[in-house]
Structure formats: C-alpha cells, structure tokens
Ligand SMILES: Nc1ncnc2c1ncn2[C@@H]1O[C@H](COP(=O)(O)OP(=O)(O)OP(=O)(O)O)[C@@H](O)[C@H]1O
C-alpha cells in the first residue's frame with residue numbers, strides 16, 4: 001500500500017519537482033507512472049524510499065509513516081520494497097551474483113536460501129551466463145536486469161521500477177514487463193515509471209501521468225497519452 | 229547474528245585491508261609511531277613510580293648516639309626509642325658497621341679509610357622507620373629528648389621534593405598520553421577516510437538496498453582493529469627492543485636507584501600496546517565512516 005497526500009518537493013536549489021501530489025495505490029495493483037523527462041517520476045520514488053525528504057505532505061508505505069520515520073528504522077522500510085533504480089546502483093566491486101546475494105545477506109537470509117534463490121533470479125532475468133561478470137563488464141540493459149533481480153530477491157511486497165526498460169530492445173523490454181506482470185499476479189504491488197508508450201498502451205493498467213510535478217491524469221486501463 | 233553474517237564481516241574486513249594496502253600500510257605506520265611514543269611514556273612513568281617507591285622505602289631517620297655513652301646503655305636507648313609513637317622499627321648501626329657500609333659505598337676508593345678501625349671517627353646510631361611518614365617532625369622532637377642522643381638526621385624535605393616531582397611528571401605524562409590517543413585516532417580516521425571516500429557510493433548503495441548502519445560498520449571495525457593489532461604488535465617489538473638496550477646502557481651508570489627490567493614490564497606493556505592499538509584502530513575506522521552512513 002502506498003499513500004501520498006498533498007506531497008510537494010522543492011529541491012534546495014529551488015526546483016519544484018513535485019507539487020501537491022495525491023496518490024493512493026492499493027496492495028496488489030499494477031501502476032504505470034508516465035511523464036516527460038523531468039516530470040518528477042524519480043523524485044516520487046526517492047521520496048517513497050526516504051532518499052529525499054518531502055517539503056510538505058504525508059507519505060505512507062505499507063505500515064511505515066515515511067516522513068516521521070526514525071533514521072535507524074529506514075533500512076526496514078527499504079527492505080519492505082524492492083527498487084530497480086534508474087541508475088542501477090550496483091556494487092562495482094562485486095560480481096552480478098554477489099550483487100544479488102548481497103541484498104539477501106543484508107536482511108540476514110540463510111546461505112542455503114541465497115545459493116538457491118540467486119541462480120533462480122538470474123535465470124529469470126536471462127543473465128545466468130553473466131553471473132561471474134562485474135557490472136562494468138555489462139551493457140546498460142544487462143545492468144538494469146541485475147538491478148531487477150536484486151529488487152526481487154527478498155520477495156518484497158512492493159516493487160518499484162524506475163524505467164526498468166529504458167536501455168532494452170523492444171523484445172527484451174516486453175520480456176521484462178511480462179516478468180513484472182507475473183510478479184504482480186503473485187500479489188506484489190508493482191509501480192513502474194516509464195517512457196515506453198507501446199508497453200503502457202499494450203498492458204492496459206492504471207496510468208498516473210505527471211506533468212511538471214503535478215498529477216494531470218490518473219485512470220484505470222489508461223494509455224500513455226491521448227492525441228490532442 | 230548468523231555465523232554466515234559474521235564470516236561476511238571478517239571476509240570483507242580482510243578484503244578491504246588487501247584492496248587498500250597502501251592505506252593499510254600508512255595507517256599501521258601511524259599506529260606504530262603513536263604507540264612507540266605512548267610506550268616510552270608508560271615505561272618512563274612506570275620507572276618514576278618505581279623510583280618513588282624506592283625513595284619512600286629508603287626513607288629513614290638516623291639518630292646518633294653520644295660517643296661518651298657506654299655500649300651497655302644502647303639497649304636502654306633502643307627501648308626508649310621504640311616507645312615513641314609511630315616508630316615502627318629501630319635498628320642499631322654500630323660504629324663498626326657504619327665504617328663497613330661507608331667502605332662499601334666508596335668501593336675502590338675505600339683504601340682512604342685504612343687504619344680507621346682503631347680510632348673509628350663514626351658514631352653508633354639508630355636507624356628508625358616510621359609507621360606513618362606524616363608524623364616525622366613530631367618523632368624527631370621526641371628523639372631529641374632521649375637521653376644519649378646527640379643528633380637527629382631527617383631528610384624528609386629533600387625526599388618530599390623528589391616525590392612531588394615524580395608525582396608531577398606522572399600526572400603530566402598521563403595527560404600527554406591522553407592527548408596522544410586523541411591525535412592518533414584523529415590521524416587514523418583521516419587516513420581511512422581516504423578509502424572510505426572512494427567507497428562512499430558503495431556505502432550509499434548498501435543503504436539503499438536496506439543495510440543497517442551496523443551491517444556496514446562491522447567490516448570497517450574489523451579492518452581498523454586488524455590495523456591496530458598489527459601496529460600494536462610491531463610497536464611492542466620496537467619498544468621492548470629499545471628499552472632492553474637502554475636498560476643495559478644505564479645498568480652500568482646508575483647504581484643509586486634500580487630501574488625495571490624488561491621482563492618485569494613486558495606483560496603489562498604487551499597488554500597495553502596491543503589493546504590500545506586495537507582501540508584506536510577501531511575508533512578511527514568508526515569515525516571515518518560516520519558521515520557516509522547518512523543516506
Ligand atoms: N538532486 C536534485 N537537486 C535539484 N534538482 C533536482 C534534483 N533531482 C532532480 N531535480 C530536478 O527535479 C525535477 C524532476 O526530476 P526527476 O529526476 O524526478 O525527473 P524524472 O521524471 O525522473 O525524469 P526522467 O524521465 O528524465 O528520469 C527535474 O527538473 C530535475 O532537474
């Protein structure tokens with residue numbers, strides 16, 4: 001469950017990234033967040049994981065009151081969601097395998113489960129043959145898929161993906177979205193920020209459109225953009 | 229905590245030490261430099277203590293007996309002295325013994341005393357130890373009243389001066405050591421900060437995937453501890469070797485006071501230097517990552 005109520009974010013340099021945003025996403029939903037570059041999609045995600053603080057408003061994720069969350073409780077908020085970062089954020093001196101395993105170690109998963117789960121996740125995103133590679137030896141799309149495998153590693157109740165198909169060819173992009181759809185069918189809430197018109201139009205899911213930090217459209221079975 | 233998690237901390241700690249070996253060497257060097265100075269101060273003040281104790285032990289009042297008093301009266305005088313409050317011990321030193329001791333002190337030059345046995349110019353005396361040094365003056369006054377005592381020697385003032393100086397130096401070196409500890413932690417944390425700075429992105433990523441501060445800290449703590457331990461052991465070797473050398477040098481020139489042998493101080497020294505090294509390494513490491521955990 002995700003709730004944003006009258007949320008605004010003004011960065012310290014004066015840029016208004018979000019302006020009075022109200023969004024409620026129920027458990028188990030699949031939601032696209034669309035909008036031009038600079039519309040505020042990534043900012044929204046950063047607020048949810050408490051990487052940035054809102055200037056105003058209330059944010060609730062699962063059972064966490066994100067705004068008033070104490071510093072020492074932030075890790076537990078982040079563990080309750082899996083995040084695919086737009087800039088991947090892989091550990092540069094760890095292999096693909098170790099990157100995914102690391103996220104599981106952090107939450108104290110038993111080694112046996114890690115050894116079972118990581119190869120499974122890597123095959124799911126089609127990277128089994130790259131397990132021993134380091135991030136700098138991978139293409140952008142491959143790094144993105146490692147980031148996705150990592151986000152799924154702890155079976156989060158919410159999966160947030162910031163342009164997870166941004167660097168992928170259309171075919172691989174569809175594979176990834178189908179994967180997200182499968183994850184969603186198993187009960188995980190999926191929030192995906194994207195520019196991919198064909199995918200949004202083809203999936204017929206809820207679409208929230210941002211424009212200059214304002215929610216201009218929020219509809220079920222929406223499309224990327226209406227032609228004027 | 230899981231065994232596998234602890235194993236992870238240790239492995240990461242060692243990996244980091246090896247990956248950043250130049251920084252590791254620099255940090256160990258700093259730890260060694262600080263601990264050597266630290267160790268020398270400890271040895272210095274420990275020897276001052278030791279000398280202070282010797283001074284206290286050797287401290288005594290000497291009461292000289294009139295030459296005209298026949299030897300038969302010595303026992304009576306001794307009993308009278310023993311009756312004085314705060315007198316713990318009263319030992320007779322006969323004129324012959326006094327001459328013997330004097331000869332011993334002169335060593336090779338004792339030939340100048342040849343022939344004095346017949347006309348011993350020294351006097352019988354009593355060496356008096358007190359149960360409480362505080363009442364020395366009072367005891368001296370009482371001694372002077374005893375029939376047959378002509379002169380009372382009391383070096384209390386000199387000895388108090390020496391004790392005051394040792395106390396002063398001891399306090400001084402304590403604060404120097406505290407200051408030194410601060411400086412060591414500061415320098416080490418700044419050295420480690422160089423590698424932490426290079427790893428700040430890595431640290432932030434760990435936090436973004438839900439790592440707690442302690443999960444990130446432990447490998448750094450282990451890294452700092454190992455640096456401190458290695459520095460502690462190496463500085464121990466240097467300090468002990470140097471001390472042994474100095475003790476052997478002084479052995480021939482100082483006979484007035486005893487100084488501590490290496491074997492007497494080694495154990496305490498080892499415990500202090502190694503545990504202190506581990507502490508400053510750990511503390512320096514902790515301080516260096518503090519800033520980068522706030523994401
Ligand atoms: N750390 C920051 N400091 C100042 N301004 C920022 C910061 N991060 C983002 N912005 C600004 O906030 C606005 C929203 O940025 P955001 O990254 O949320 O856009 P986005 O919708 O994710 O764009 P894209 O599709 O290109 O990823 C932009 O105008 C951007 O320049």
Ligand SMILES: [Mg+2]
Nearest residue numbers: 041042086162
């Ligand atoms: Mg973005």
